[in-house]
Amino acid sequence: MVNHALVLDLVERVGAVATGATFTVGWGADDPEVASETVAAWCERTGNQLVEVGDSFAVLRRGRAADPLLDLDPDQLPGTRLWMYTNFDCNLACDYCCVRSSPQTERRALGLDRVRQLAAEAVQAGVSELILTGGEPFLLPDLDEVVAACTSQLPTTLLTNGMLFTGHRLERLRRMDRQRLTLQISVDSATPEIHDSHRGKRSWKRAVDGIRIAHEEGFRVKVAATLPAEQLHEVEPFHVFLDTLGVAREDQVIRALAHRGVSETGIELTMESLIPEVTITADGVYWHPIAADHEDQLVSRELFPLKNAIDEVRARFVEHRQRANAAAAWFPCA
């Protein structure tokens, strides 16, 4: 049974706020399903927006909110880049690893066939760059083919700890497309101490050697550093060090440590606070690579069609932003 007074309340409440502002109506102990249907129908008819429905209330906006996707820098639009976790096992076991990788971690490889299909569908879906990460991708025996499946479609970046450029693995590296592939190697400090304290003894030296080898082989190398947020202001000596390795300034990426995986500290990153980066693993589609091992940021178990996965991430982002904007409007700063 429709609560008739509810519609009258809606009309009165919407008149009391300006366009873009939100307001809440309650329906007490009425059947929430019927009440929320009535509210939704009224919104549809009157050009107002249903922001959130609870058991006994709904939050509405007078008029419609602007599209949050339009507020983003075009480069931040979800689906501009596609992240793929090629595998989860790693030769290292860094203490801040956001996906809990280690030599004991199960591989959970995405596999050549799926990578090939994803890369092809990515082109159709308007993706402009592919990013491969792990775990340590160079542990895969078919990494050269996985990389070729990507570089044949789009410019690709391959994240690695840079420590495994020997023997067969070096041969695989040599077969990769230098024009289309950028290597991104993790180094956390200008001297071994900090890096090794998180990533293991002698890992700094081997990573720095890896950068040199990659350069010798003719690859463009980006360096990504993961620092505790409080150290982010002391980065200049680090930049100077990377300059000496021949890494271009625009290829020196320094980011804050996230509170994820086995890391015990770091800035909190949630779906609400993170602009999504569509991420694919063997287990599903995730909101962001930083949480590719965490159920709370699982978007879908279905990888294909990739376009649907990207659309779903965008839709959820719009939903989060609109709810956050409504909350922000609800708690105005004095």
Added chain:
Amino acid sequence: MDPILVGAVAYTPNVVTIWEGIRDYFADTDSEMDFVLFSNYGRQVDSLIDGTVDLAWNTNLAWVRTVAQTDGACKAVATRDTDTVFQTMFVCRTGAGMTDLTSLRARRLALGSKDSAQAAILPVQFLAEAGIGGDDVELLRINSDVGKHGDTGRSELDALRAVLDDRADAAAIGINTWEAIGRDQLMPGAFEVFWESPTYSHCNFTALESMPDERIQPWVDHLLAMDWENPAHRPILEMEGLRQWVLPRLEGYQSLFDAVAAQGITARW
């Protein structure tokens, strides 16, 4: 030249958004404008007459009162398309068996604010024209937003609540409120219309007769050029509840002039 100063009554916070939008629309034209918000129509009409504002966005009652106070030395220069075909709807509970105004004999009719043309003054006039006098129907007057001439719609919503609560058998409301509640479609089984009034005119931009045409005409021309199909204009038109600004339909005010005279409604407040 000084910008044209337009007065409007602040009956909802949205009025600020609307008039800032309209002001922006006139920016960088030959007839720039600014606006002043009043808390009630009485004060606005006073300010039009004393020259504080050049134009007043008036309700139909404010127009009738401006005519009365200036002895007709005023002019209506523009209006919304929706203002030329305004109506009052008489509604009752669905299935109450009312068929026309005579069904109201010996029943209770909820009216909105006493200064609302659509929900109080004209309904009484329509009843009188149908031969129903003050003794034939019990009037429940709900004066919840006096001064704003019924613009907030609150008294009309209260009149509908009175019908739902069985404190009244019927209510007289403006067609805009009827639309806002989704006509009879969002609340099946709640209300039905048993009589619709003839169309009449509602708001208009009022100027004094002494306002030179060469000052006001470019402003009116630019207002009428606002285009529903233009995405930059559309939001203002939607918020203000029209598709097109048009010239006023003056004969549409006659029923209200008649009602004001018959009911002895004063020329001020």
